Amino acid sequence: MECDPSESEAGFAGLGLRAELLRALTNLGYEEPTPIQQGAIPPLIAGDDLVGQAATGTGKTAAFALPLLQGLVPAGRDAGPSALVLVPTRELAEQVSQAVHRYGRDLGVRVLPVYGGQPIGRQLQVLNRGVDVVVGTPGRVLDHIERGTLRLGDIRTVVLDEADEMLDMGFAEDIEAILAETPESRQTVLFSATMPPRIDGIARRHLRNPTRITMGRKAVEPGELPLVRQSAYVVARAHRAAALGRILDVEAPTAAIVFCRTREEVDQVTETLNGRGYRAEALHGGMSQDQRDRVMGRLRGGSTELLVATDVAARGLDVEQLTHVINFNVPVAPEAYVHRIGRVGRAGREGCAITFAEPREQRMLKAIERLTGQRITLEKLPTVTDLRARRLEVTRTALQASLETDDLERFRVVLESLTDEFDVENVALAAVKLLHEAAGGDRDEDEIPTPSLPPEGRRTADGRRTPEGRRAPARDNRAGGEGVARLFFGLGRRAGVRPQDLVGAIAGEAGLNSRDIGAIQITDRFSLVEVPEQTADRVIAAMQRATIRGRRPTVRRERFAR
Structure with missing residues (x-):
């Protein structure tokens, strides 16, 4: 089913949201819904599954969070959450969790972000007290499921946010395992900035006759953009x-x-x-x-x-x-x-x-x-040195304009009295200094730090993200580009596997030069390694006879290929 967001009634009040949510939006200063919100909120409130193609910054968090809260039924202490939101990174888990909390403050919503790198003890305590919405990365969510601390039998809605990012980071099998733990009657919502075949495959397997919304595809006519x-x-x-x-x-x-x-x-x-x-x-x-x-x-x-x-x-x-x-x-x-x-x-x-x-x-x-x-x-932000140079240029321009247009004669008596005691050049420099300081030119400034990608968003040598904050090995990636095979190893962090273990085993058993091994991604339960396509079968055959950290791994080509 296709949906045209432009046909939706403008204004949040026209989307059928409950009074508590409208009040929260007003208090947050939201004036009217974005196109993705106009298109997504009505069918989600109606209970439809939905596939939305929308990038970061389009307002998609509110597009799925508000319908979640619209039909929220608070869970008891012994009941599991009613909604689960899967996201690729811990940063996004925090952001989505905070947004759900702000929107649902008047409803008393209990929301918990779960992700790796955070002490699991606190998460266990909150889950034991009962939560309504869980927002988490696939690895940590699956960890809780396997521990028996997160029960998904009462889940009414599952959201896959930034699904293409999750698959790029190697979470495909985790997502499948998590969805298998949820009721078949659930509502499923999938948002992705791009729609490659593997995303469409997930939608076909797990969504029922979904509404489809696409943002950002309108073409711009030639000559429409200004100079x-x-x-x-x-x-x-x-x-x-x-x-x-x-x-x-x-x-x-x-x-x-x-x-x-x-x-x-x-x-x-x-x-x-x-x-x-x-x-x-x-x-x-x-x-x-x-x-x-x-x-x-x-x-x-x-x-x-x-x-x-x-x-x-x-x-x-x-x-x-x-x-x-x-x-x-x-x-x-x-x-x-x-x-x-x-x-x-x-x-x-x-x-x-x-x-x-x-x-x-x-x-x-x-x-x-x-x-x-x-x-x-x-562009790079101007440094403090750049800023000071700019302010000096402004001072010079102001002086030049004054020299060209102002009546300066009445100040000559001041100049002459000063030059009797001081050098004329020093007098001029003092005047420039006073003008510069009066314009705020010597205001103290701190350098603005250049941001680094968050740990869960660091890139491998070929531009892919590494999962859950793990760095890719810092070496030359000769496997990047065309002719690359991505291999699945059925061992991950829980088995103590490190990048050097994978490199050593492949180089030693399959005879590859370590510099020919490309990007490595290690999750809790498995690892993904890139090797030259022409060596893939040899590596698979060799590794099926080898052990890594004392265990013999399952090795095959990745099923969810790019």
Whole structure:
């Protein structure tokens, strides 16, 4: 069954959500649903299975979390959870868990994130007290199932979030094993940024006549994009406000719009910018029309240089002198990005579009590039040295303008009295220093750290993610590229297997050079190893006669091939 999100009634109230959820959304500053939420929430509330193709940042967490909470029946102490959300990484498990908690606060929802790297004792205590929703990585969820500490007999809904990422990380068999423990009558929801055949295979095996929703496939007509310089900065969430100030200092826009996702974020960013000395105004749906009109009048009149707004509040804005559009977050959909940057670069003038992204949101930037057909250049944040150089340049420009236009004669008496005692060059330097300091040029700044990928999102040499925070071996990956076979070894971390054990066994038993062995992924119960295609059968035959850590593993080609 296909669903067109554009046909849904606008507004969260029109989606049939219960009053407690609508109140929570209002308190969080959510103004209206994103396209994926408009399309997904009604069929999920109706009990349908669903397959959604949507990237990070499109609002898909609320798209499945709100329907989960809509039909929530609190579990007792002895009952298992009613909903299970599987995610690829511990970071995402925390984010989804926090979101479910915020949405369901008024419902008293009990939600628990479970993932590797966290003491299991605390998870056992919370599970024993009873939870309504479990959000976890497949490895740790399966661990609890095998311990008997997580019972899935009462599960009403299972969500597979970022399913392609989970399969890329080697969780395919874990997912199959987990789904086998849940009731056949469950509702199953699958979200994935891409839909390769292996994802479609899971949908065919485990979903019943699902509603299908696809986001971000609309093509952009030739010539539709304006003349815009597009760039992005990868910044950790905690440093995004500081990065925004740094970029504004360097770019010095004539007029700019900073787009935020929620009213609360708009107010916070506006306060931060004003504290930094900018003239910033907020614009969001919580303001009256008169307030909005006054804000826009100050922007067009030049008394305000920065407008901080939500998408809804900024609809229809046309500011002729606008030079910059800044996305404080990656837009909720690629089409929203195109709409935003269309506000600059008009009438042949060049504009600038700047986007801040978290490390895990780089895939969304790629989706935008595919839609627009234009590259978004990843830039490095200006350093403190860069910022100081920029401020000195601003001081020099101000002095040059004064020399060219101002009446300086009335200050000559000051100059002459000083040059009787000091060298004229030193007098000039002192004047420059005073001007520079008055403009805030010597304000202390801390370096903004370059973010690293979270442990569960680190990449192997060929660009794949390693599961559950395990690093791939740091060596040259000669198996990368075409002609690569991916082998399944039926031993993992629980058997004490390490990358060096696999490399040593394959090199010793099959006669491969260790440099020919590619990416290695180790999960709790199995491992995946890449070898050159022409050696795959030889490796399988050799390893079936060998032992690793005292055990003889099952070795075969990976069933869920790419």
